[in-house]
Amino acid sequence: MVDFTPSSLFSVERLSQLHKALIAIDNTVVHLAALPDTGLAHDHVWISRDTGPDWIARLPKQSQMQLDPETNLEYQANCFRRAAQSGHTPDLHAILPISADFPRGGLLVSAIEGRQARLPDDLPAIGEALAHLHEIAVPPVAARPPLESPHSPWTAMRDEVLAQATYLDDAPIDEGTRRRLDSELTLFNDDRELAERIDAQRCLISFDAHPGNFLITPEGKAVLVDLEKCRYGHPGLDLAHASLYTSTTWDPASYAVLDTATVVDFYRHWWATRHTTNEVMDVEALVATRRAMWLWSTTWCAKWLTLHHQERDSLAQGEDWSAALSEDRLIAHVEDRARHYLSSPVIERVSHDNHRLADELAQAK
Template structure:
C-alpha cells in the first residue's frame, strides 16, 4: 500500500469508535500474500485491518463487508478464528472499505507438522450448531454442496481452452468434468452433511500461535456447505503448494493422517456422515481449484475494475491490483497446475491401486 493509501485508511479508522486516538504511524502494512486483500496491522491495539481488493463472490462493496463480518463472527465462536471488531465503510477514497478483526500473532503453518493443528481448527468450525435456513443469511447456503461445487467448475471450465495449451492436460481435466457431472446427478436428492465451513482453507490462511493452536484468518468466503471440501482444500497439492511462505508438497501418508486426526476431533455421528463424501469431494475440490487456475490466467490480463464503491459486483482478478512479485508467483503456480504431469499425478490419488483413496476412510 502507498503512503496515500495508508493516509486514507487512517482517516477512515479514526472515525470508528474505539480507534479515535490511533496515530497514523501505528498502521503497518503486511507483506502481500493473497489476491483479494491487503492486511494492515494497527500497532498497540491487538487489531488488524483487512482491506479488500475485490469480492470473490462478486458482491457489491457494502454487501461484501456485511458478508465478511458475519463469516468472522460465526467462525470465531469455535475459538480458532479472529473476532470481528467493526468495519470502515466503502467510499470513493476507500472503494471496498475495510474490516477490523483481532490480530492473531504467530507464525505461518509448517507442513506436515502442523496438519493436526489445522485439522483441529477446521473441526472447531464444523461442529458449531447449524442455524435454521432462515437464519443462515447473509452467508451462502449450499444445501446441495455437490451441485454448488459443480456450478463453480462449469463457470470456470469455459476458460480452459484459452488458458491451458497442454492438450493432454485439457483432455484429462475434461474427463474429470464429465465425471463431476455424473456424480452430481447421482448425488442429487441424497442427504449431504452441511455445516458452517471456511471455504478458503489452504494452509497459507492459518496462523499458528506459540502454544501450537492454529487460527484460520481468512473467512471472506465462509458459508454453509460440505466440511469435506474444507478438508480437501487444506491438503490437496494445489493448496499445499500455493502459498509463498508455507508452500510444500506433502506425502499421501501425511494427508491420510490429517483426515484421521480430523475425524477423531468431531462427534462420531458427524464423522460417519462425512466419510462417504471425503474422496469424491476431494476430487471435485481439486477440479474447482484447477479450473479456477484457468479462469485466473485469462481474467488477470484484464484491466482492473474502477469505482468499486459504486459497482454492483466487485470481482476483479486483474494483475494490476497486486505487486508483480506476487503475480509472478501465482502465474507460476497456475501454470504448473495446468500441466499434464501435475494433473496426472493428482488423479493418481483416486485412480491408482494403493492411492490415497485406499488410505482414508470412505
Template sequence: MLIAQVFSNLRLHLGCTLQCDFDLRQLADKGLAHWHVRLEGTGLLARIPKQSQMGLGPLGNLAYEAACFQRAAACGHVPRLDRVIPPSEELPWGALLVEEITGSPVVGPDHMAPILQALASIHVLPVPTASERAPLLSESDPLYGMLRLVLAQSVYLDHPLISEPSRRTITKRLNDLTVTAPQICDGLAPRLITFDAHPGNFLITPTGKAVLVDLEKLRYSYPPLDLAHATLYTSTTWDVDASFTLSTAQVAHAYEVWMSAAGTIAEPYLAAFVPLRELMWLWSVTWCAKWLTESVKTKHASGAGGEDWSQANSDALLIQHVRSRVDDYLSISTINQVLSEFNELDRLFAHSS
C-alpha cells in the same frame, strides 16, 4: 485504487473512531483479495478488500465478510471482528478491523493436525435454520451448486496456454464426477465450512493452536471440501510462506485427525471424502484457467464491485508467484500426480472403512 492511495486515506477514517495514537504498517502483499495494514499498538489489523470473490458490491461484500467472522467466532480459531468501516469515496471497498493474531506461518506436515482440528471446530458449530443462514451462501443442493460453479469456470480451459492433454483430462474427470458424485453425496447435511482452507490462511500460535485468519468465503456446504482444500497439492504449495508437500499417508492421517476432532458428525461424510476432494481440485484447476484469462484484463473502476482478478490489483512479485503456481497446477505431470493420489486414497479409505 492503488494501495498507496488506500494507505494514505486509512488513518483519516480510523482517527475518528479509535481513541489512541497509532502508526500504520502495510504488510506484505500475499493475497489476491485483500491488503492488510497493521495498526501498531492496537492489536488490530485492517483488512481492505481489493475485490469481492463472492461477486458482490462493496456494501454486500463487507456484510458478507463481517458475517463470516461473526458466524465462526464461537469456534475459538478465528480472529475477533472489532468493527466495520463502511465504503466511502476514499475507501471504495471499506475495510474490516480484526484482531491481529500473533503466530507463525504453517511450515510443514507437522502443522496439519492443528489445522484439521481448527476446521473441525468450525464444522461442528450448530447449523442455523435455512431462513437464518443469510447472508452466507446456503444452497438447497450444495453439490449441484459446486458442480455448477466448476462447470462455469471450465469454459476457461480453452486458454491457449493450457495443453490439450491437460484440457482433455480435466474435462473428462469433471464429466465423470458429474455423473457419480450425486449418488455418493445424496443425503449429506451441509455445515458451516470455510471454502478457503489452504495452509497459507492459517497462523500457528505459540501454544500450537491453528487460527484461520482469512475469512471471506464461508458458506453452508460439505466439510470434506475444506479437508481437501487444506491438504491438496494445489493448496499446500499455494502460499509464498507456507509451501510444502504431503505424502498420501500424511493426507490420510490429516483426515483421521479431523474425524477424531469432529466426533459424531464425521462418519456420514466418509464415503464422499475422495469424490469431494476431486471436486475441490477441479474447482482449483478451473479457477487457475480462469485466472489466466481474467488477470490480464483492465482493473475495474474504483468501487465498481464484483470479482476483479486484474494483475493491477497486486504486487508484481505476488503475480509472478501466482503465475508459477498456475502453470504448475495445469501441467499434465502435476495433474497425473494428483490423480494418482486420488486412486491411492480410495484404496486407503476403503480399507479403513
C-alpha cells in the same frame, strides 16, 4: 502522533487516509504498518493501538464472490461473526465504512500473533481448527443468509466448477491434458444418492482453508485468518483445500508436498476431533468433495490466467482479477503456480493421489 510504515502499493498518503477513517472508530492508534502483499483479494494493515490488543485492517481489492462493495462487506462480516464460535478465527471489531478513499470499505479484526503453518507438523492443529469450525450448529434455513446455503451444495459446486471450466478453452494446456480434465469433470455426472449424502452433511465451511491462510500461535493453536468465502457446504471441501498438492505448494511460506499416509492421518485426526461416537467416515463423500475442490482450484487457474490481463475496474465493483491490484512479484508467483497446476504431470499426479487416498481411507475406516 501516528507513525506510518508504507509498502510499494500502500503509500504514506493512503495510510494517512486510513488513519483519518479510523479516528471515528478508534482513537488509540499509534502506528499503521502496511503488510506484505501476499493475496489477490485484500490489502492488510497492522494497526498498533495504545490501549488494548492490536487489530488488522482487511481492505478488499475485489470480491471473489462477485458481490458489490456493500454486500461484500456484510457477507465477510458475517463470515467472521459466525466462525468466531469455533475459537479458531480472529474476532471482528468494526466495519470500516465505504468511502471515496476506500470504495470497498474494510473490516477491522483482531491481529493474531503467530507464524506461518509448517507442514506436515502443523496439520493436526489445522485439522482441529477445521473440526471446531465444522461443529458449529447450522442455523435454520431462514437464518443462514447472507451466507450461501444452496438447496443442493453439491449441485452449486458443480455449477461453479463447470462455469470456470469454460476458461479451459483458452488455457495453456495440450489436447491430452484437456481430455484428462474433461474426464475428471464427469465426477459431476448424475449420482443422486451420493449428492444427497453430500448435501445432508452440510456445515459451516471456510471454502478457503489452504495452509497459507492459517497462523500458528505460540501455544500451537491454528487460527484461520481469511474468511471471506464461508458458506454452508460439505466439510470435505475444507479438508481438501488444506491438504491438496495445489494448496500445500501454493504459499511459499507453508510449501510442502504431502505423502498419502500424512493426508490419511490428517483426515483421521479431523474425524477423531469432531466425532466421539463409533460413526464411520463417509469416505466416498470425502473423496468426491476432494476431487471437486481440486477441479475448482484447477479451473480457477485457467480463469485467472485469462482474466488477470484485464484493466483494473475503475468503479471498484464486484470481482476484479486485474494484475494492477497486486505487486508484480505476487502476480509472477500466481502465474507460475497456475501454469504449474495446469501442467500434464501435475494433473496426472493429483488424479493419482486422489485415487490412492480413496483406497487408503477406505482401509483406515
